[in-house]
Amino acid sequence: MNLQVIGAMVRLRLLRTLRDRAGLVWMFVMPMVFSYMMGMLMGDWSNGSPPKRRVVVYDQDRGPAVERLLAPLRAHERFEVVVVDSAATDARARALTDNGGATAVLRIPSGFTGAMAGGAKVDLQLTVDGNRLSSQTARSVIDRSLLRMNTEQAARSLVAAPGTTPGRNDARAFDDKSFAEGWEQPRMRLQASTLGRLPTNDWGLTRSAQHVGPAYVLFFMLMFMMVSAKDLVQERQDRTLARLVISRASAFDLVAGYFLGGMVIGLVQGAILLGMNALAFGLDYGDSPAALVAVVVMFAAFASSASILLGTLARTGPQADGLGSGLTMALGAVGGLWWPLEVVPPFMQAIGKALPTGQAISIFHGLVGRGWGLGESAPLLGGLAVWFVVVFALAAARLRRQVSA
Amino acid sequence: MIEVRDLVKKYGSHRAVDGVSFSVARGELFGLLGPNGAGKTTTIGVLSTLLRADGGQVRIGGHDVATAAKDVRRLIGVVPQEIALYTDLSAHDNLMFWGRLHGLGGAALTRRVGDLLAMADLADAARRKVETFSGGMQRRLNLVAGLIHEPEVLFLDEPTVGIDAQARTRILELIAQLGRQGLTVIYTTHYLEEAEQLCDRIGVIDRGRLVALGDKESLISQIGDADMIRLSLPAARHEAFRAASATWEGCTGVGERRGKLEVRTPDGGRLLPVIQDWLRANDLPLEQLEIERPNLETLYLNLTGRGLREDAS
Incomplete structure (x- = not known):
């Protein structure tokens, strides 16, 4: 192994990348543009002053407990609460949600305030x-508010009989049974009922930026690598590869x-884009830097290997270009980089998670939304490692064959 | 310095190089002349360790290219027919890269790059991207890139393809300069005037076989009575011309090629007035009359029955 030769090749790659202004735009500017645009399209944006989403409340109770329930929702910067003093059918609530008239519809029956006071x-x-x-x-906001009120009601029942107001010195012995029941x-x-299109109870993301940010970092890392496969074809055609072979390089x-x-380019691109996303869109990648580094390194290694493999398989530059773009699009779409895997049917989720793109973005979802560390990420990191090893082995074998007499 | 014995290289059933043998002495400028597809580039490919031979033996500086490729690569530099450079980088960056790849570094590399840029007349354009260079400038940079590690042997594969006459002259001057500095050079071309002008010895290659080998004079002497007088006549008068030529002293034969008559003679100067007299006597024009002295083109024609340019085009 000749470190000077390897260093010279890495340096050459960096130099060529830096001198390619159009390439730099695709590496760093376009991913941010895509993140912003797709974040907007997905209808959820946390920065700036986005339009408020409407929550329609059909209030048949009209008691003071309703206002207490809705207070956190009214205080939330992203929601506008519209209270209607009437009832609504299930179908009406679904239609209102489905046609975009409301982001959520809450129906409160009469007796709500009474229940708070210990009633039915x-x-x-x-x-x-x-x-x-x-x-x-x-x-989530309504859930938390209701939990707070239920907890308060349960606590209140411990110090006063239902329907009575506890006096200042009305402490009763703690009653385990009453507390457990409450x-x-x-x-x-x-x-709660959803429109039935998405079981997303456990994915933990609250902003579209938490998905589109990392997703487009991964997508453009892969895209840049795959498209640069044509450079290897070009080097083979214009005989710079032959010149490399007869140098001191083994x-x-x-x-x-x-x-x-390729890896260095991928890592630099990934690190800069993740940093830019964190700054521009306030993204928090969780509490495990080790897992974050591991997924980025593993994905860059896979992308670099895939680029070499494609470069050794393609016969012409345009062929490499076309195949590279097509493969990236397919891996991006099926692997959940264009939209979250959570919104597709289970069998497509299974296919997506078998792909390196699906494994990488799922790790990001875990890091950002569920507080994953290395342990939780390990199975998907393992899958990514298998992809890397297989693709690298094929790429190395083909390149070795092409550079050997 | 270079020994090639019975070299064979096959692509499937096609023998691209078929039993070629020659040797090149240290400091010699050796030309491999032949049309496109003759086997020149394949021969260079085997000699430069890029291709594996199917038969025969090649030794460079005492090292077998098949078993000691690493040792051979230390001795050789290759200038491919293509512009084997990173055209999106500057001339300076290209040479620095190739230097590092050959183990050079620091001040020695910077100095070497400066020397080569000066040698190629590219010092003023050193920081410009190669893609902005003219064809001739790219060719010169391509050439000196093969010299970055100061090789003992340089393989030049048609280094003047696709450039104008002025740029070609500059390249040929550069190569002549390298020859004078004692570098061993193998130079492939299908331009016979380049081979005539540059090379100490020439090997003529055709369809994978070496059909002639020697210095320019000895090759031409193989042709013998090689002066050739060419003339255009109406086809109906060819027979009459042939009949008359049989009586002329010094005329050793009349052939026909591409509608022209070709008269062979050891002394074209003496036979030419005789032919002119016959043409005048027969009211035929004198304009289409030309005399050709023996050269590599006639040698190639004699050896293969085809002109170099015919195959090259």
């Missing part, structure tokens, strides 16, 4: 659209030089 139990009906992150957020069988329950040095050159 009531069920609130919430209709949301699982495809919209704003719907999920509204549900906690496990709350007096006010939220029955076949191993050439494979290592091409691979590491």
